[in-house]
Amino acid sequence: MIQRLFFFAILLSICTSSLAQFISPRNDTVCGGQTVTYTLSASGHVGTWQHYEWNVEGGVFANGLTQYIQPNKSDPTATVTWNTTPRQYEATLQGVEVYSGNDYADDIELVLFSVAQPDPIQGDLLVLTGSETTDLSTDTDYPWHVDAYAWYFYPEGGTARRIQDNSNSVTVALTGTEYGTISVKTYNNHCELASPARTATITRQLPTPTWNTKDLVMCNNTTSTFSINSVTHADTYLWEATGGFTIYNGSSYVSSYETSSTSVTVKSRSSNGGGSISVTAKPPSSDTHTLDSETLELDVWSGVFGNTYVTGTAPVCHNSLYVYTAVPPVGSPSSYTYTWPTKPSGWYTMSTWTNNIQVATPTLASNMTYGPIRAKIRNECGWSTEGGITTYPGWGCGGYYMAAPNPAGEYTEIDIASEDAKTLEAEYKSEITLTVVDKMGTPMMKEVVYSLPYQLNTSRLPKGEYVIHIIDQAKGRETRVDAMKILVNR
Numbered sequence: 001m002i003q004r005l006f007f008f009a010i011l012l013s014i015c016t017s018s019l020a021q022f023i024s025p026r027n028d029t030v031c032g033g034q035t036v037t038y039t040l041s042a043s044g045h046v047g048t049w050q051h052y053e054w055n056v057e058g059g060v061f062a063n064g065l066t067q068y069i070q071p072n073k074s075d076p077t078a079t080v081t082w083n084t085t086p087r088q089y090e091a092t093l094q095g096v097e098v099y100s101g102n103d104y105a106d107d108i109e110l111v112l113f114s115v116a117q118p119d120p121i122q123g124d125l126l127v128l129t130g131s132e133t134t135d136l137s138t139d140t141d142y143p144w145h146v147d148a149y150a151w152y153f154y155p156e157g158g159t160a161r162r163i164q165d166n167s168n169s170v171t172v173a174l175t176g177t178e179y180g181t182i183s184v185k186t187y188n189n190h191c192e193l194a195s196p197a198r199t200a201t202i203t204r205q206l207p208t209p210t211w212n213t214k215d216l217v218m219c220n221n222t223t224s225t226f227s228i229n230s231v232t233h234a235d236t237y238l239w240e241a242t243g244g245f246t247i248y249n250g251s252s253y254v255s256s257y258e259t260s261s262t263s264v265t266v267k268s269r270s271s272n273g274g275g276s277i278s279v280t281a282k283p284p285s286s287d288t289h290t291l292d293s294e295t296l297e298l299d300v301w302s303g304v305f306g307n308t309y310v311t312g313t314a315p316v317c318h319n320s321l322y323v324y325t326a327v328p329p330v331g332s333p334s335s336y337t338y339t340w341p342t343k344p345s346g347w348y349t350m351s352t353w354t355n356n357i358q359v360a361t362p363t364l365a366s367n368m369t370y371g372p373i374r375a376k377i378r379n380e381c382g383w384s385t386e387g388g389i390t391t392y393p394g395w396g397c398g399g400y401y402m403a404a405p406n407p408a409g410e411y412t413e414i415d416i417a418s419e420d421a422k423t424l425e426a427e428y429k430s431e432i433t434l435t436v437v438d439k440m441g442t443p444m445m446k447e448v449v450y451s452l453p454y455q456l457n458t459s460r461l462p463k464g465e466y467v468i469h470i471i472d473q474a475k476g477r478e479t480r481v482d483a484m485k486i487l488v489n490r
Contacts, residue, residue: 031191032114058091227263243275307387317397365399
């Protein structure tokens with residue numbers, strides 16, 4: 001259907017009097033960039049002649065404008081250069097012979113064929129040394145104006161080659177250490193038009209080095225050899241150390257050293273702590289078209305580890321299982337030994353594996369305890385200092401609060417069940433809302449208190465079963481929400 005539209009013209013003649021005006025030639029198609037001279041002829045007229053007036057859309061007249069007024073009666077022509085950029089698919093030319101009292105006009109509407117300019121080339125234009133490929137693509141705003149794409153690669157110092165036809169995408173296969181320029185043009189077969197070329201530069205980047213030998217943990221004031229695998233086309237390697245680690249340059253230990261060698265001697269720091277060793281491959285200085293590699297970086301540690309970092313759940317409930325993990329600062333967790341010397345009293349160790357421990361909290365809320373869970377990690381230099389996570393009362397645990405006596409007579413006392421939790425809660429200023437509802441959910445009483453224990457007056461409640469809803473808010477910790485049943489029996 002689109003092809004039919006390209007070769008179909010809509011001819012429209014408009015006369016503002018009974019006398020006809022005609023534009024010739026009456027092309028139904030025109031090619032972008034084409035220059036055509038048109039003539040306006042009349043079959044008759046009345047009145048005093050004034051001028052010819054021309055208007056165009058999709059092109060310009062010889063004056064560079066889209067309107068042209070010709071005062072010379074003997075020259076009823078106008079020359080149009082049609083656009084090469086496809087801003088629209090139909091173009092319009094109007095000619096008007098103006099007489100006093102009458103305008104005699106003719107319009108022609110035609111299909112404008114112009115080649116669609118390709119968009120900037122998209123894709124990964126940075127490829128590594130060796131025989132790799134990279135995918136590139138382009139597009140146009142008017143793909144139906146394009147009959148063909150032509151891709152060319154112009155290698156620096158080599159022979160240009162055509163690498164793709166009839167597609168807006170291409171896979172570029174390079175050999176050796178090629179670099180150069182990629183270009184693409186679009187073609188319109190109807191008018192035998194070619195767009196201006198879009199170009200992009202293919203450059204080179206050395207591959208990122210890979211480790212051959214390395215030492216993640218070194219004891220203080222010791223040396224170790226770090227090496228990488230050789231990088232093709234690399235001339236030198238820039239080695240860098242941070243955090244107090246240094247590299248031997250043949251005469252002294254420094255923080256940065258560029259050498260042709262793929263291995264260096266690294267000295268650790270004099271105290272416990274971390275740092276890094278990195279290396280970047282660099283091309284010969286004469287090769288201005290190849291980029292340095294990405295930097296290969298490695299975190300390293302000197303001496304025993306510091307305070308151990310532990311992850312896991314801090315807000316905890318009674319009668320529950322939790323897993324905690326000791327995280328070493330460098331390396332694989334399986335490379336080290338772990339111990340868990342500290343956990344809250346009454347907590348039971350269910351199992352340990354690698355750098356993890358699973359623990360069970362006390363079954364009863366009244367026996368629940370809180371506090372730190374700490375670990376130590378041993379590397380080749382010794383045991384770390386203890387470090388860990390501090391647990392505290394969770395929320396929504398149930399049984400965090402208690403009421404006694406229960407069944408209640410004239411009163412019942414609301415308090416925190418665990419003695420350990422009472423000690424922790426003493427650090428906060430709480431606002432505690434107590435709402436008593438019956439079995440139908442009807443609120444029977446509500447009180448706001450600021451400390452526990454609190455004696456709740458139940459003397460005015462009828463005998464029966466009730467639920468006390470507790471909302472405990474305090475700045476600096478999570479809001480606790482709990483509920484418990486009581487019986488009133490006098």
